[in-house]
Amino acid sequence: MRITVKLIGGLAHRFGAGEREQEVPPGTTAGDLLAALGISDPRTVITTRNGWGIAPEEEVAEGDRILVSPPFSGG
Amino acid sequence: MxxxxxxxxxxxxxxxxxxxxxxxxxxxxxxxxxxxxxxxxxxxxxxxxxxxxxxxxxxxxxxxxxxxxxxxxxxxxxxxxxxxxxxxxxxxxxxxxxxxxxxxxxxxxxxxxxxxxxxxxxxxxxxxxxxxxxxxxxxxxxxxxxxxxxxxxxxxxxxxxxxxxxxxxxxxxxxxxxxxxxxxxxxxxxxxxxxxxxxxxxKGSQPIPQAFPAEMKTLGRDDMRTVHALDQKAAWSKQGTTGVLPWCNEVAALPVNNFRQTHHPEAWRVDGERLAAATVAVYGCPNCTMQCGLAMLDTERRESELDYENMGLLGPNLGLFDITQVATLNYMCDDYGIDTISGGGVLGFYADAVERGAAPGDIRFGDFEGFRRVLTAIAQRDGEIGNTLAEGTLRAARTFGHNSEEYAMQCKGLEVSAYNCKFIPGMALAFGVSPIGAHHKESWIISYEIQQTPRESYGRDKAQKVVDLQRIRGGMFEAIVSCRFPWVEIGWGLEHYPEYFNTITGRDWELEDFWPSADRIYALIKLFWLREYPDTDRKADYPPHAWFDPTNADTEGPIAGKILEYARYDELLQHYYDIRGYDHRGIPTRETLERLGLAAEARVAEEYAPLS
Known part of the structure; x- marks a missing residue:
């Protein structure tokens, strides 16, 4: 199934900017996606799916848009 | 000492x-x-x-x-x-x-x-x-x-x-x-x-009195190097606070056109990546290890230092998506000495009021030249509109009438920072109970709320988190007076702050030892307000009406059809009061004040309004 992944903030400078569409097998979790990006500890980032928070153990679905952000506190 | x-x-x-x-x-x-x-x-x-x-x-x-x-x-x-x-x-x-x-x-x-x-x-x-x-x-x-x-x-x-x-x-x-x-x-x-x-x-030249100056010098030097290295690794200061803009756009929290919308397809044009690419100079505060003052050239080729708040409120909130135009309005605010958050809030409100027929004028969202003219009129208090808007959103709404107060984006008279809380109850509470009016600096719960809680919840855990963050941010950091960015932005632990405090003062405080002072400060600020507004009630801790108005709900996107509910917000507010030891008006009870060592201050307050 195809999903879209976007990294923002400092993560874009560390792991590559821009949106990327990618094919993932059924059963892929948010944590799996992060691990594939090289982010071993999900607690160090904020992850959303289609604008809502997603836990590391939740599975992604066809057409999902995943945004991965560094933690931030506001200006 | x-x-x-x-x-x-x-x-x-x-x-x-x-x-x-x-x-x-x-x-x-x-x-x-x-x-x-x-x-x-x-x-x-x-x-x-x-x-x-x-x-x-x-x-x-x-x-x-x-x-x-x-x-x-x-x-x-x-x-x-x-x-x-x-x-x-x-x-x-x-x-x-x-x-x-x-x-x-x-x-x-x-x-x-x-x-x-x-x-x-x-x-x-x-x-x-x-x-x-x-x-x-x-x-x-x-x-x-x-x-x-x-x-x-x-x-x-x-x-x-x-x-x-x-x-x-x-x-x-x-x-x-x-x-x-x-x-x-x-x-x-x-x-x-x-x-x-x-x-x-x-100008000053005397040494700052410290219990252990040599130890502090070594500790401070080493920690500044470490924090700087952490920032370099995280690449946080590449975009500074503007890195949060695409996240707000994604989760439907971006202010667009006076907070009417929560996201916009053109928002990427004014995000941190665009600023990083346009940066010509970087500035920071004294002793900064992770400088976030990213400056780019505006439409007049002047350096303009942008952060998320001014990017959001002088950009999408005004319907502007040309980053150099945003930089120009930001430069003007900085040069005139206008707060960029309130400046963007006031301009957005005015465009909204004109569009709805409540205020005179011809300005529209996206009208860069128009906003330049109005901003100058505000700074100079030039003409009826300049004078009216120089008074701030709430007073301007009362002047314009036509129910414009309903979309005046402010709490206690202070304009809301760049987080659109149509469907983010905890962050709406953080704005509502901020002790100086709507300000993000007191309790920035939004990322925790989106990531770690059911967004639609109005549970006590969110009120507790608001209190916890207020103690850390508006309490400890505002009292020891240090930038909070190393803590949340790159994970510099809170335990370092009592370490600095103890090395300088010779005390032996734990982190928790700051909380009574933090609570005392918040309670005394409440008493200050009570003396000024003796008839105050819990409505003073409500966020803007627009976040509760079903006709203002998004029609598409992540939170389509969703909006805050007054009754449930009020329950959340009550949780906050219960945790704080405040009464139904949001005023610390006499018992709370005595526990915090404010009995004398309470007696003064009682000359103006009763305490519970």
């Missing part, structure tokens, strides 16, 4: 006199510094009902025990007074060399009273205070004023100054320093202007 100079400087602009005053270690430990010192001084000394733009108001400039020492991001100073825009307690912090210089001149706080006869520059050093003419820079913007001062006192001097907005008593004028730094959103610049005080210049 270690950690504090034990002295404050009191200056009377009317009589052109000054004196040193001492305070005890017990007083310092009770109020810590910064915001704590400020609210205690203002509560004790200001008579309720005074005109915040009159000579009876007092401006407090206060540092904290770890301010100005060589440790990560300790260059901040608090500025406070009765707020011209809210009528309650107001403060803000800014990075400035005044932080270190004031301490080295022998003071932890400066209290400015009265009103000068003519434009004045206040000069302070180790041994003297001078009242100098400032006619030559009165009427000038903050950049030219800063250059004028640097030419005379050197770039190493501590400087606070105001632009035309402060001089003209724009109620959301800020105090500026070091070219790009600004603080005091609730009109602290207007308070300076009302006193004809154009600038404060501080």
């Amino acid at each position: 270690h950690g504090w100079t034990g002295q404050m400087l009191r200056v009377d602009l009317t009589t052109r006199t000054w004196r040193r005053e001492t305070f005890t270690e017990e007083w310092a430990l009770t109020w810590i510094g910064g915001r704590g010192f400020a609210v205690k001084i203002l509560y004790d000394e200001l008579r309720p009902g005074i005109d915040p733009l009159g000579p009876d108001n007092k401006l407090v400039v206060a540092v904290g025990p770890i301010s100005g020492i060589s440790a990560p991001n300790t260059g901040k100073t608090v500025v406070a007074a009765k707020s011209p825009i809210t009528g309650g307690y107001g403060d803000g912090n800014l990075g400035t060399r005044v932080t270190e210089k004031l301490r080295k001149a022998g003071f932890d706080a400066l209290v400015v009273e009265g009103r000068a006869e003519s434009p004045t520059l206040l000069y302070i050093d180790d041994t003297t205070v001078e009242f100098l003419p400032a006619d030559e820079i009165w009427g000038k913007g903050t950049y030219e004023t800063n250059d004028w001062i640097y030419a005379r006192y050197g770039k190493g001097a501590g400087v606070l100054n105001i632009g035309q907005a402060g001089e003209n008593l724009v109620r959301y004028a800020v105090i500026r320093s070091m070219e790009g730094r600004a603080g005091g959103r609730p009109g602290m610049g207007a308070v300076m202007g009302s006193k004809l005080l154009k600038a404060i210049v501080v």
Whole structure:
């Protein structure tokens, strides 16, 4: 199934900017996606799916848009 | 006494006199510094009902025990007074060399009273205070004023100054320093202007009293290197705070067109990646290890230093998605000395009111040239619209009428920061109970709320988190007076702050030892408001009506059809009051006040309004 992944903030400078569409097998979790990006500890980032928070153990679905952000506190 | 100079400087602009005053270690430990010192001084000394733009108001400039020492991001100073825009307690912090210089001149706080006869520059050093003419820079913007001062006192001097907005008593004028730094959103610049005080210049050369100076020097140096390395690894300062903009757009929290919409397909044009690519210079506060002042060239080829708040509120909130145009409006705000958050909020409100037929004019969202003209009119208080909007969103709404107050995006009179909370109950609560009016600095719960809680929940856990964050951010950081960014942005642990505090003061505090002072500060701020507004009730802690209006719900996107609910928000607010020990009006109970050591302050408050 195809999903879209976007990294923002400092993560874009560390792991590559821009949106990327990618094919993932059924059963892929948010944590799996992060691990594939090289982010071993999900607690160090904020992850959303289609604008809502997603836990590391939740599975992604066809057409999902995943945004991965560094933690931030506001200006 | 270690950690504090034990002295404050009191200056009377009317009589052109000054004196040193001492305070005890017990007083310092009770109020810590910064915001704590400020609210205690203002509560004790200001008579309720005074005109915040009159000579009876007092401006407090206060540092904290770890301010100005060589440790990560300790260059901040608090500025406070009765707020011209809210009528309650107001403060803000800014990075400035005044932080270190004031301490080295022998003071932890400066209290400015009265009103000068003519434009004045206040000069302070180790041994003297001078009242100098400032006619030559009165009427000038903050950049030219800063250059004028640097030419005379050197770039190493501590400087606070105001632009035309402060001089003209724009109620959301800020105090500026070091070219790009600004603080005091609730009109602290207007308070300076009302006193004809154009600038404060501080030089100091004495050592800051520390219990273990050699240990602190080593600890601070090592930690500054470590934090800087952490930032480099995280690449946070590549975009600074603007990295959050695409996240807000994604989760439907971005203010677009006076907060009417929560996201926009063109938002990427004004995000952190675009700013990083356009950055021509980077600036920071003293002792900063992760500089976030990213400057780019505006439409006039001037350097303009952007962050998320001004990007969001002067960009999408005005329907503008050309980053150089946003930079221009930001430069104008900075030069005039207008708060960029309130400035963007007021301009957005005006465009909305015009579009709905509630206000005169022809401005529309996306009208860059129109916003330039209106911004200049505000700074100069030029004409009916300039004058009306210089009063802030709430007063302008009451002037315009036609129910425009319903989409005036403010709490307690202060404009909302750049987080659109149509369907983010915890962050809406954080704005509602912020003690100075809507401000993100007190309790930025939004990322926790989106990531770790059911977004739609109004549960007690969210109220508890707001309290927890207020203790850390609005309590501890605003009292020790240090930048909070190393903590959340790159994970620098909170345990380092009691370590700095103990090394400087010789105490043995744990992190939890700061919480009573933090709660005491919040409670006293509440009493300050109560004396000014004796008939206050819990509605004062409500966020803007627009976030509860079903007709204002998004029609597409992540939160389509969703909006806050009054009844459930009220339950969340009650959780907050219960945790805090406040009554149904949101006022600390007598029992709470006594527990926090505020029995004497409570008796004073009871002269104006009953306590529960």
